[in-house]
Amino acid sequence: MSTTTRTRDRETVAGRPTDPDAPLLAVEDLTVEFRTDKGVVRAVNGLSYELQAGETLAILGESGSGKSVSAQAVMGIVDSPPGFVTAGSVRLKGVNLFDLKEKERRRVRGSQMSLIFQDALTALNPVYTVGWQISEMLRVRGISKSDAKEKAVEILTQVGIPSAGDRFDNYPHEFSGGMRQRAMIAMSLALDPDVVIADEPTTALDVTVQAQVMELLAELQDEFQMGMILITHDLGVVADVADRVVVMYAGKEVEQADIFSLYERPYHPYTEGLMHSIPRADQKGTRLQPIIGQPPDLSAIPPGCSFNPRCPYAQDICLEEPPPFREVAPNRYSACHFAEELFIRD
Ligand SMILES: Nc1ncnc2c1ncn2[C@@H]1O[C@H](COP(=O)(O)OP(=O)(O)OP(=O)(O)O)[C@@H](O)[C@H]1O
Ligand code: SF4
Ligand SMILES: [Mg+2]
Structure with a gap:
């Protein structure tokens, strides 16, 4: 996607050496609970899976089965309190992210792992232009202002924003729902992460736009050989894009298989x-x-x-x-x- 970000160090995670034989992402026995006034909500109970580079793993389940909370735990953004990760590990290339300090985890988020939300409005800041938000992400990684703008336009073009140069200075509300979702995908991919988690990335969109955005994600994933976790309750979407599936029910994994079997x-x-x-x-x-x-x-x-x-x-x-x-x-x-x-x- 961008020459500068493509050359970043892939041999370490937050400065720690990676294990070349480890899977890209390995989640083991992940357990998350919310301690609320009404009792303990066991949102994720012992979830385990592995993800390889270039692979799409779907996490499938009904509403409330713990899909989003599991993604938040993997990203290190569980709302705590009331949420607590009480067991398990999340290893990126062999490095246990739960051993990292918050400052180090922040470095991993965005640059090595990113999350695409269900609703772009929660991820895009309404008071800044779309172009500024993407180029700012690149600038904090040390890229010059003019290069960052050029790359942001390039990424927006790549995700299918027409006349991206002209749309650079638009605010999120000036984009249609589908375009905003594309802009958020651009933002998530700007730093060329190794792992992307897409949490119901198309449910807020109408059916034809849903198909286009899913197709775009699949193409980008293939091109950049990211590992992608696709969270969905839609078995149809799973059939189209996933290699393997984790089926969740009531916070637990009930089945795991490759899509064909x-x-x-x-x-x-x-x-x-x-x-x-x-x-x-x-x-x-x-x-x-x-x-x-x-x-x-x-x-x-x-x-x-x-x-x-x-x-x-x-x-x-x-x-x-x-x-x-x-x-x-x-x-x-x-x-x-x-x-x-x-x-x-x-
Ligand atoms: N901040 C919170 N406080 C208390 N309970 C929470 C909190 N966040 C999530 N939960 C609970 O955790 C459980 C799992 O929620 P989660 O959002 O992961 O479901 P989901 O599978 O993503 O559902 P959906 O398909 O509707 O997005 C739910 O029972 C939810 O009420
Ligand atoms: S048959 Fe299997 S899925 Fe059904 S209740 Fe028994 S253990 Fe659960
Ligand atoms: Mg959810």
């Missing part, structure tokens, strides 16, 4: 339920079956398997013993007591 055969009844609740081009005329019931209150998660009140396959053991998250077939992981035996309905 997941579609071929889910190993968790919740994933199966998600698949039956969206329209599929190859099954025209089939009635959709929404998952019955509601996700649990995270301050009162049911004992045993948290999906048991909604699961058509639940047995007695499901009411008592939490199913471990385990490998149920080669490279297939599920948290269901009966993953292997289940008759997954067509």
Whole structure:
């Protein structure tokens, strides 16, 4: 994207040596809770995944399943108090980010890891022009004013802002919703990060613009070989762009698989339920079956398997013993007591 930022040091994370054999990002046993007046909200319970360079990992789940909180914990921006990361590690190229001081984490954010929010208005400052906001990010990294402007225009052009030079001095409110989202993507990618987390990046946009923005993200990700975590509740989006999928339910990981094998055969009844609740081009005329019931209150998660009140396959053991998250077939992981035996309905 920019010659200056492309040459930055990729061998260290906040000045600490990286491990060349480590995955780009490794999240292990991540646990986050909110201590509120109404009790402890267990938002993320033992989430683990790995992300490689050039890979897109989707985190899929219903509203309130802990997707955004997990992303905030990975970025180090959980609202604390009331939020606390109570266990786990997040390693970027082998360096545990939880060992870094806040000042060091700030250096990592933006330059090595960035977050694209659902709503561009929360990320863009309304009182500064879009161009200024992007060039300022480059300037604090030591790039001269004129070079920063040139690069900002280049990035805005790259994300599809027409006449980017003329739009440089526009304020965020002078952009349409789709253009603002593109500007935020430009800002997130300006420093050429290794990892980008896109948290429902298109839900605020209308359907045609959604498809364009997703396509743009996929192209940029491919070009720059970033690792991308795409947070979504939309299985259709996952099918289009993800390599692998983590399915979350009530703050826990219930299934993890590569996208092709997941579609071929889910190993968790919740994933199966998600698949039956969206329209599929190859099954025209089939009635959709929404998952019955509601996700649990995270301050009162049911004992045993948290999906048991909604699961058509639940047995007695499901009411008592939490199913471990385990490998149920080669490279297939599920948290269901009966993953292997289940008759997954067509
Ligand atoms: N600041 C906070 N204080 C208390 N609880 C919180 C706070 N932030 C999030 N939570 C709780 O953490 C849980 C997980 O929230 P999260 O935002 O991660 O869900 P999500 O999967 O991203 O949902 P959505 O699809 O609606 O964005 C929810 O029960 C939410 O109420
Ligand atoms: S463990 Fe039991 S309740 Fe949970 S998903 Fe499997 S069958 Fe359903
Ligand atoms: Mg969210």
